[in-house]
Amino acid sequence: MGQDQDTRSDRIATGISPEIADKITATAHRLADVARQETLRWFRSPDLHPQNKAQAGFDPVTDADRASERAMRAILDAERPEDAILGEEFGARAGQSGLTWVLDPIDGTRAFMAGAPSWGVLIGVTDDRGPIYGIVDQPHLGERFEGGFGRAVLTGRDGTTPLRARRGVDLSEATLMSTYPEVGSAHEHAAFRRVADRARLTRYGLDCYAYALLAAGHVDLVIEAGLQSYDVVAPIAVVQAAGGVITDWTGGDAHHGGRIIAAGSPELHAQALELLAG
Structure with a gap:
């Protein structure tokens, strides 16, 4: 079976049609694109002023976290209004489609505050069985890790390469x-x-x-x-x-x-x- 047929079969196995899978994927990349724009506006900026949202200890949030999630939610409101949303900063929105977009606008806010490029933007999609698609995006490094619907790829400054976890390691x-x-x-x-x-x-x-x-x-x-x-x-x-x-x-x-x-x-x-x- 060829690669295109494998991809199509994998998409069908999730219970999502190929056409819907393509639309989900396209929307997810638009979310990642806008989150890159919003987070990079604030990364290593002297105007970044974190606040502590924890009652005890330190759990930072920044204007970059909130701007990133707002921008992603605006796209979902326009393109996927029937889907549910769960975001770190603005909570849950109910949906009717059976799909939920799970958003972390900056995973690693402490690293973001420190100017370290190990943070990322997380965009996931679940159905009633669990995750079916996800993106881990690192805006500063220009790296996007994508998995689901028959895709497992890293897209970066050097192009697109397959993702393969390492096997045979004790x-x-x-x-x-x-x-x-x-x-x-x-x-x-x-x-x-x-x-x-x-x-x-x-x-x-x-x-x-x-x-x-x-x-x-x-x-x-x-x-x-x-x-x-x-x-x-x-x-x-x-x-x-x-x-x-x-x-x-x-x-x-x-x-x-x-x-x-x-x-x-x-x-x-x-x-x-x-x-x-x-």
Whole structure:
């Protein structure tokens, strides 16, 4: 079967017609384009003044977060009014189509504040079974990771290349990533350390970009805790489209957030999952 036929068959398997899939994809890229424009206006700007939206601790939000999500929602209001929306900054909007757009206008606001290019814009689409399509976009680097409807590609300054998660890697040879060294509670940190102590290399701090690098075959494991739906829906779609595995720490569905483990192969996923379980 040729590549075009494979793509069409994959789209049909999701329960979405090829025509609707094409429309969803086109809209998602328009969202990513406008989010690039809005976020780059503020990135490394002296006029960026973060606010803390947490009752306790520090959970930053900026004008860039809000501008990015407003711009994406405006496109969805015009092009996909029957679809639901779940966004980090402006919450949920009900829909009638059975599809939900899950938006994180800046995943990695702390990195954004620090001028580091490891943040990204997350655009995911779910149906009643979970994620069916996603984009992880890094505006400053000009990289767009896309997965779903038969597509698993990175589009960047050097053109478009396939995304393929790395296979055949034992945990002793694996590169493991997480955003925060403490990885949640003391119990969650202890579980993470059981995996990290067996991995060849452990690095921190890339937020959603770590999942993109896993889909591209550069990272082997990502383990995190305390995530929300808008943090994971788009990465799930991209990682799965690239042939990776992503679940919660019990091996169940991950798209509601919480404790997340992504791996380049089922074998590596099983190794890490066993250690997380203790």
